[in-house]
Amino acid sequence: MQLDENLPTATATAAPAVSMKLLLRDAGIGIALVLLILFFALTTDHFLSPNNISNILTQITINLILAIGMTFVILIGGIDLSVGSMLAFCAVVGGSVLTIPDLSVFQAVSLATLAAVGTGALCGFLNGWISAFWGLPSFIVTLGMLNIARGAALQVTDARTIYSFPPSFNAFGSQMIYGVPVVFLIALALVAIAWFVLSKTVFGRLLYGIGNNEEAVRLAGHSLMTYKIAAFTIAGVLVGIAAMVYMARLNIASPIIGIGFELNAIAAVIIGGTSLSGGRGSVIGTLLGACIIGVLANGLILFGLSDFMRQLITGVVIILAVIIDKYRERITAA
Amino acid sequence: MNTNLAHVDSVAQPLLELHDIRKRFGGTVALAGVTLSVAPGEVHGLIGENGAGKSTLIKVLCGIVKPDSGAITLAGEAYAPHTPRDAKARGLQVVHQEFNLLPFLSVAENIFIEHLPRNALGVVKRRDMNTRARTALDAIGLKDIDVRWPVERLGIAHRQLVEVARALMTESRVLILDEPTATLTSRETERLFAIIDDLRRRGVSIIFVSHHLDEVFKLCDRVTVLRNGETVTSRRIGETTQDELVRAMVGQQLQKEMTHSIGSSARSETVLSLVNFRHAQSPHEDGISFDLHKGEILGIAGLVGSGRTELLRAIFAAEPPLSGTLMRDGKPAALRSPRDAIRAGIGFVTEDRKEEGLILSMPIAANVTMASLADVSRAGLLDQRAENALTEKLGADLKLKYGGPGKNAATLSGGNQQKVVLAKWLARKPEILLLDEPTRGVDVGAKAEIYALIRRLAERGLALLVVSSELPELMTLCDRIMVMSQHRIVGSLPRAEFSEEKILTYAYQGEKRQTGH
Amino acid sequence: MKLFKLASVVALVAATALPTIAAAADKPVVGLVMKSLANDFFKNMLEGAEAHAKKRGDYELKAIGMQNETDFESQLNGVENFITQGVDAIVIAPADSRAMVAPLKKAIDAGITVVNFDVSLDEQAKKDAGLDLAFVGPDNRGGAKLAGESLAKALGEGGKVVIIEGNPGADNAAQRKLGFEDAIAAGKLNLLDSRTAHWETEEANSVFSTMLTAHPDIQGVMAANDSMAIGVIKALDAAGRPDIKVVGFDNVSAVQPLLKEGKLLATVDQFGSQMASDAIDKALAVVGGGPKLEGWVKTDIKLVTTDDVK
DSSP: OOOOSSOOOOOOOOHHHHHHHHHHHHHHHHHHHHHHHHHHHHHOSSTTSHHHHHHHHHHHHHHHHHHHHHHHHHHTTOOOTTHHHHHHHHHHHHHHHHTOTTOOHHHHHHHHHHHHHHHHHHHHHHHHHHHHHTTOOHHHHHHHHHHHHHHHHHHHHTTOOBOOOOHHHHHHTTOEETTEEHHHHHHHHHHHHHHHHHHHBHHHHHHHHHHHOHHHHHHTTOOHHHHHHHHHHHHHHHHHHHHHHHHHHHSOBOTTTTTTHHHHHHHHHHHTTOOTTSSOOOHHHHHHHHHHHHHHHHHHHHTTOOHHHHHHHHHHHHHHHHHHHHHHHHHHHO | OOOOOTTBOOOSSOSEEEEEEEEEETTEEEEEEEEEEEOTTOEEEEEOOTTSSHHHHHHHHTTSSOOSEEEEEETTEEOOOSSHHHHHHTTEEEEOSSOOOOTTSBHHHHHTTTSOOBOTTSOBOHHHHHHHHHHHHHHTTOTTOOTTSBGGGSOHHHHHHHHHHHHHHSOOSEEEEESTTTTOOHHHHHHHHHHHHHHHHTTOEEEEEOSOHHHHHHHOSEEEEEETTEEEEEEEGGGOOHHHHHHHHHOHHHHHHTOSOOOOOOOSOEEEEEEEEEOTTOOOTTOEEEEEETTOEEEEEEOTTSSHHHHHHHHTTSSOOOEEEEEETTEEOOOOSHHHHHHTTEEEEOSOIIIIIOOTTSBHHHHHTTTOGGGGEETTEEOHHHHHHHHHHHHHHTTOOOSOTTSBGGGSOHHHHHHHHHHHHHTTOOSEEEEESTTTTOOHHHHHHHHHHHHHHHHTTOEEEEEOSOHHHHHHHOSEEEEEETTEEEEEEEGGGOOHHHHHHHHHHHHHHHHTO | OHHHHHHHHHHHHHHHHSTTTSTTTTOOEEEEEEEESSSHHHHHHHHHHHHHHHHHOSSEEEEEEESSTTOHHHHHHHHHHHHHHTOSEEEEOOSSTTTTHHHHHHHHHTTOEEEEESSOOOHHHHHHHTOOOOEEEOOHHHHHHHHHHHHHHHHOTTOEEEEEEOOTTOHHHHHHHHHHHHHHHHTTOEEEEEEEOTTOHHHHHHHHHHHHHHOTTOOEEEESSHHHHHHHHHHHHHHTOTTSEEEOSSOOGGGHHHHHHTSSOEEEEOOHHHHHHHHHHHHHHHHTTOOOOOSEEEOOOEEEEHHHHO
16 A cells, blocks of 8 residues: 655665776775876886885875874764864974973873873864764864864964974984885874774774764664764874874974865875765775875976976866765765 | 546546556556546545555646656646646646745745846845735735745744745646645634635636545545555545545455454563653643553554654654653663663664665665674674674574675665664564554565564564554554554554544544644 | 044153153054964064063053964954054054055054054055055065075085975065075076975975975075974985085074084074064154154164074
8 A cells, every 4th residue: 555656666786787886986096096106107207216205105194194083084974174273282282291301201202192192182072072962063163173273272382383302202203114204104003093993893883874874873772972072082183193293203393383284184085085975985095095195296296397286286186086986976876 | 457437427628637647666656547637616635545646646747757658638738747847837836745935035035936026137126026925925814924024934834825825826727735734723724725715716726635534525526536546536525425535545455454363462561651751742741651562563553744753753762752751661761862762672663764774875784783783793893704694694584685794785675675674673682663664665575574574573572563654554463553643642443443444533533623623 | 543643742742851750641552463473483573572562661562463374354454453443553564565555555544653564565556555655674585695695605606406485475485585596696506496385394394305306416405484494404304415405594493403403504583573673663753753764674684504503
């Protein structure tokens, strides 16, 4: 007697076609990276030199770390616009601790790490809690945090740059292992941990679930608030780590660093194939996305393109990535 | 299905005539032969149960849906609109059940939205527009509404009348009113009926879609009954009775289906009891009270909007209940969230699979284990093997047809998707299962399997609370059926007293009492 | 407004006659419009001005800043607020050399003494608006030339250099780039590449390390501010190229250790902390009836090298 007029029944797609599509979907971004590398390798002199490769790896490290955190947030359908400001805040808090006189290097560095990561976690927690508790869009809440964290960083330092960190800490930032920057290895380890958390744990499963269908997850008896807060807090923790890496690499902490970094992090995540509407994507994609941005920034300089053209082309690539993302969405929906 | 034309008396000079309209959506037959003729100046009632095909028919008439076959003529000429605009140009208009008003624009702007009066520069002539809107509202007796108010400020009944006013702005030959009184109070209903009478005198034909038989008898000249997407009968109102129409809506054949009786597995222990239980939408202070027993299948019947879904959601604490007591195994239980409800051994198969039940773009296994992740993980780490094993075990149990636990839920047919939702709850081994329209969008074969499963669960001692708009479904499955109307339980029937007439009588009586007819 | 000015002149005259009593009530009000206070350079400048106000004690200082280097809207609003409040003088470091012309014209028409310091307003824009306004400030171009010349001296003719520029579109960035280019021409240096790093340490680090890959034969770097010079020096540390020489601009405190270690060859001090107070002095002189300022009143600049730190 019941006739359903709105739900045409879904039919199973043929299995081989699906796997072929999936392959194309997941490998697409990797193929793009390889093509980009090939292009610069053929058109410029030094692109594939060991020095330049380690340069690129150093250059993408901070963006990659921030983008890992951003992946968690975007996966649940949120956005975090405050990471750039939070980076400055975490750095000046960490930097202040790092320059406390009469501490051993070990003490200073561990306390500073604790302070920077703690600051990031606190800001991230507030982002998550405020948006989950009051049901506010994270876009607005983190826009607020963008100003709060920047203001706090300026207030704490009275707008002054902090420097004179322990020399061994400064040296750590440019350390290499077989030509690979140590800071990049740290970022890579974070990618591995994030991948594990997202794909192998109950927590990760529920983040994907929330991004796809919040109501279904809630009705399955899970507290949305807990997971949303956790995702933002993780993003904050990663900002704290990125702040330590920033200081190790550049040996200063200033309240005006990191302006606009959130946009690069978001770009890496989106280019990496994570859907802005949440629920789909991976941190491996984010790694590739960050690589594409880094390779592009580096390669275009080697190519001899002007600053303005460089910015223009980076913009084109971001838009292309989102178009591809749209196309991918259609493939999955089919 | 053959079109039963025997009862359809034709009109000498029909304005609108439909012949054998058919429409399928994928595997689902929505219209299986609708034949209908409407004379000029006639008010024609269109009735039928939920899903009988009324909405599809309206969509066909206003150009949203294209029929697969059949012929329509309007004033003697072939009529096949491609868009609602087309339909309007030919003089056919629909006042929809769901509102198409723009909440932040003014009443006047909404009335004129399609033809905003403007000057040579394209600037809207606001004063002119407001004056004309005033006249339009006065004409239908809405004198107490300022045309400059945003629609958002109006109550739901007034919005419905503004919608009517908008439709009246264009001269129509045929006006279709889809459940126009659902949101109106008796005073406003009277007002609407007066408008309809006036239109009738001006020679406009009206198709009046309604659940309320008393309204149909009061207003209509003729009435057509749809069942399973086809015209069952078409009668002059003076030549039929309410009973006859209800029988026509229900169908004899389906009544037979439930004659083979099944032994009840209901036991005496009460597992769930509600005392004056009330949720935010319930208008009654005394709320709802009933008991559910172990092994019992308790059905809830009622018209759309009678508060059945809201009741289930409140029991599951999907929306926190307002007041009253919920007793679980005889002890009061304060359930504040679905998590609490699940911990109390309650599962909830929601009405809307896609929005609330499943995560379509995630694997079947992930969907099956969504409510029981603790069972397939250790220290927060997912055990993929345990997950797949659980999925395969339940899949076999439910005769799930699927490509593998790793395939996305979107690859399944409607029936199999519903089985995945059931599997999700069975994985929790609940003691109470709430089912909202458990076979919506499910084909006949899967339906039978789901029925069998529900009975088996009851035999195992599960208590089931089933909401369904399909009376035969409830009558086949349930040990007891409660009828809801306007957020109240207006009747309760033990299995021995089941009959569609009785259920519908309760359902409509409740309506009548509320609307004051 | 005129009345206000008159009153303050009267007050000033009175103050000369009765030094102890009169001043408090009718002290002239100076509105100081700064650029981003989130920057050591302007921060120092503001603190210098505040100390100066306390020391002189014969005027009231009202200061406003902006959110960041490019946010000239808040400067615009600030100037308009000062006009409404009827301050006696506006002393401004304009964020945009063209956008600020119109509001300052308005201030002058309202009878307010305006002194433009730090960055000069665009000559053409001033002419178009019919605004005749002197500029009190350092010679960014001259300063950059000083720094560039010290690099040229260290490298000798034919030395290969790159420039790290400030924000494209910023007047001081353009002036400093011109100054570097002057030094390159004078010292017959070879300019390999010139790119912006938007005044930022991290970006300078990334951009320069890539430039170094493209041009491994770089011998010297001219950075348009010290923050970027820090990023460049860090890249040199990482690449193991202590042979490459770097000059900066601004003489911020964070480069002091680098000067000491010899990693930074030279930087330029524009005495920022005094620049605002100098401009205020000049404004008060005009308010007090002194002659109108004309043309470009240059403030001190000085090349700072390792020798100055030791």
